[in-house]
Amino acid sequence: MGRAPVRGGFAAYRRLMRDDPRxxxxxxxxxxxxxxxxxxxxxxxxxxxxxxxxxxxxxTGLVSYAAYNPDLSPVNDKTPGKGILGFYLFAWPTDPPxxxxxxxxxxxxxxxxxxxxxxxxxxSVVPRLFALPPARSLAHxxxxxSLLLLVGGGLFEFVTGVLNVQLDYxxxxxxxxxxxxxxxxxxxxxxxxxxxxxPTALRNLRQRGEEKNDLxxxxxxxxxxxxxxxxxxxxxxxxxxxxxxxxxNFGGPLRRTxxxxxxxxxxxxxxxxxxxxxxTAAYAGIGTAxxxxxxxxxxVTGRTGTVRLSRARLAGLPLHSSALPIACxxxxxxxxxxxxGVRLRDLAxxxxxxxxxxxxxxxxxxxxxxxxxxxxxxxxxxxxxxxxALYVNGxxxxxxxxxxxxxxxxxxxxxxxxxxxxRMTFGDL
Amino acid sequence: MRxxxxxxxxxxxxVLCCSFALAxxxxxxxxxxxxxGVALWVVGAAVLHDLVLLPLYAAADRAVVRGLDGIxxxxxxxxxxxxxALSGLLLLVWFPLIxxxxxxxxxxxxxxxxxxxxxxxxxITAALFGGSAxxxxxxxxxxxxxxxxxxxxxx
Numbered sequence: 001m002g003r004a005p006v007r008g009g010f011a012a013y014r015r016l017m018r019d020d021p022r023x024x025x026x027x028x029x030x031x032x033x034x035x036x037x038x039x040x041x042x043x044x045x046x047x048x049x050x051x052x053x054x055x056x057x058x059x060t061g062l063v064s065y066a067a068y069n070p071d072l073s074p075v076n077d078k079t080p081g082k083g084i085l086g087f088y089l090f091a092w093p094t095d096p097p098x099x100x101x102x103x104x105x106x107x108x109x110x111x112x113x114x115x116x117x118x119x120x121x122x123x124s125v126v127p128r129l130f131a132l133p134p135a136r137s138l139a140h141x142x143x144x145x146s147l148l149l150l151v152g153g154g155l156f157e158f159v160t161g162v163l164n165v166q167l168d169y170x171x172x173x174x175x176x177x178x179x180x181x182x183x184x185x186x187x188x189x190x191x192x193x194x195x196x197x198x199p200t201a202l203r204n205l206r207q208r209g210e211e212k213n214d215l216x217x218x219x220x221x222x223x224x225x226x227x228x229x230x231x232x233x234x235x236x237x238x239x240x241x242x243x244x245x246x247x248x249n250f251g252g253p254l255r256r257t258x259x260x261x262x263x264x265x266x267x268x269x270x271x272x273x274x275x276x277x278x279x280t281a282a283y284a285g286i287g288t289a290x291x292x293x294x295x296x297x298x299x300v301t302g303r304t305g306t307v308r309l310s311r312a313r314l315a316g317l318p319l320h321s322s323a324l325p326i327a328c329x330x331x332x333x334x335x336x337x338x339x340x341g342v343r344l345r346d347l348a349x350x351x352x353x354x355x356x357x358x359x360x361x362x363x364x365x366x367x368x369x370x371x372x373x374x375x376x377x378x379x380x381x382x383x384x385x386x387x388x389a390l391y392v393n394g395x396x397x398x399x400x401x402x403x404x405x406x407x408x409x410x411x412x413x414x415x416x417x418x419x420x421x422x423r424m425t426f427g428d429l
Numbered sequence: 430m431r432x433x434x435x436x437x438x439x440x441x442x443x444v445l446c447c448s449f450a451l452a453x454x455x456x457x458x459x460x461x462x463x464x465x466g467v468a469l470w471v472v473g474a475a476v477l478h479d480l481v482l483l484p485l486y487a488a489a490d491r492a493v494v495r496g497l498d499g500i501x502x503x504x505x506x507x508x509x510x511x512x513x514a515l516s517g518l519l520l521l522v523w524f525p526l527i528x529x530x531x532x533x534x535x536x537x538x539x540x541x542x543x544x545x546x547x548x549x550x551x552x553i554t555a556a557l558f559g560g561s562a563x564x565x566x567x568x569x570x571x572x573x574x575x576x577x578x579x580x581x582x583x584x
């Protein structure tokens with residue numbers, strides 16, 4: 001697959017050729033690139049796979065962004081300067097309840113699965129990086145600048161995404177704005193690239209016969225694998241990544257198959273509270289002193305003033321059940337858990353919103369962290385399945401799952417299901 | 430005619446200008462914080478891939494093929510290449526977890542054990558190379574049997 005060595009030659013000839021860009025020892029020479037795999041067919045197949053895959057990644061990314069309801073309240077919005085890039089935002093629905101779970105599972109699992117295709121695609125066209133002359137025309141020069149945005153922007157998106165799901169926050173800034181604005185820069189270059197190249201790619205796939213373009217090596221090395229075999233090779237990389245990742249969206253034995261995914265393998269414990277945790281109580285700095293029965297009060301504010309409820313009072317209110325998943329932006333989720341607690345709309349009624357549940361502003365006991373405050377929209381509050389949960393799977397919530405009380409809303413991203421809730425303010429945001 | 434050659438296709442120019450306009454609109458926002466850091470990451474990603482990662486794996490691949498050429502076994506290349514590339518791919522993607530770079534944060538945030546990733550990756554790698562060796566052994570066995578069955582006159 002690589003480049004075979006350049007053998008022999010007379011010393012004088014070498015000296016003569018030293019500064020010639022056609023010298024096959026230089027990557028600027030087509031003869032430097034010796035893999036017999038490179039050619040229009042291989043590149044076109046990979047390109048069309050990426051065309052479909054990246055389009056799905058971009059769309060699921062936009063949907064995930066909308067799921068946070070960033071236009072509802074500044075606390076939900078990590079990109080206040082988005083301008084027209086938020087043109088499509090809509091009130092995030094609560095149906096189907098697995099909507100975010102599916103969307104984010106696709107976004108992250110597909111992203112991981114496409115990495116080998118991306119690497120193979122870049123490998124297949126690398127001779128063009130060194131091709132001379134650097135620009136044949138103004139349009140070609142601009143296209144090459146656009147390719148820097150395409151390759152740099154694309155790799156930036158994949159790298160920030162892969163690092164974020166592993167909690168490796170080394171990138172220069174907050175993940176949300178970097179991944180969101182980066183996606184638009186990448187997508188701008190991606191659309192241009194598709195418009196300029198897709199017709200050629202399609203034509204290359206239709207055409208059978210001898211391969212002819214600048215990617216075909218003029219002095220190919222003896223093949224060690226066929227083009228079709230190389231494609232299977234790339235596909236096997238994708239399949240391996242998929243098989244060791246996708247399970248983190250399911251429960252039981254399927255999760256065990258996700259051997260290398262951050263939330264694959266096993267559950268963090270056993271029993272009713274033994275399902276995946278985004279941030280533990282210890283990580284969030286929640287101590288038992290502030291969640292103890294005599295210390296903790298839920299402060300609910302609305303049209304008719306403020307009420308303070310102990311956990312015992314809350315547990316004495318009419319309790320309801322709903323079976324809902326936790327789905328994280330990081331692309332892992334749990335199967336439905338059986339939550340039990342007070343309906344959000346009943347809490348709204350308690351403070352003067354009997355028939356018209358408004359938005360709610362939820363604050364956690366957490367003193368630091370990106371989503372310790374979150375806003376939910378009226379449609380989310382009104383849904384009868386939206387709860388301030390006190391119990392899960394028949395037991396008290398564990399500290400790691402938000403004891404004394406947590407929000408659970410159908411189809412909402414995990415971080416909007418605030419844990420260790422301290423204060424809820426109902427009213428239009 | 431000469432001008433057209435230098436400027437190129439007007440349609441291409443139009444597409445690229447639209448693309449740059451959108452990229453600039455988002456780019457200004459992308460660079461609003463640590464602009465140098467972000468620019469270094471975007472350009473650095475392309476440079477590291479094209480000028481470091483790709484040459485490194487191409488050189489490793491060439492070394493394998495040359496080594497096999499040396500013992501006249503070039504056709505074994507895929508049996509080395511596939512397990513090595515798949516194992517390397519898993520390491521590349523899950524490096525922070527496998528290398529325990531995020532050990533403390535991972536354990537404290539998720540309540541899950543971070544040390545399992547290195548073990549699992551090593552086991553997967555062993556299985557990949559082991560499986561490949563098994564396939565190669567089977568292939569050699571079949572070839573030898575086929576050769577034995579052939580009458581000597583054919584040679």
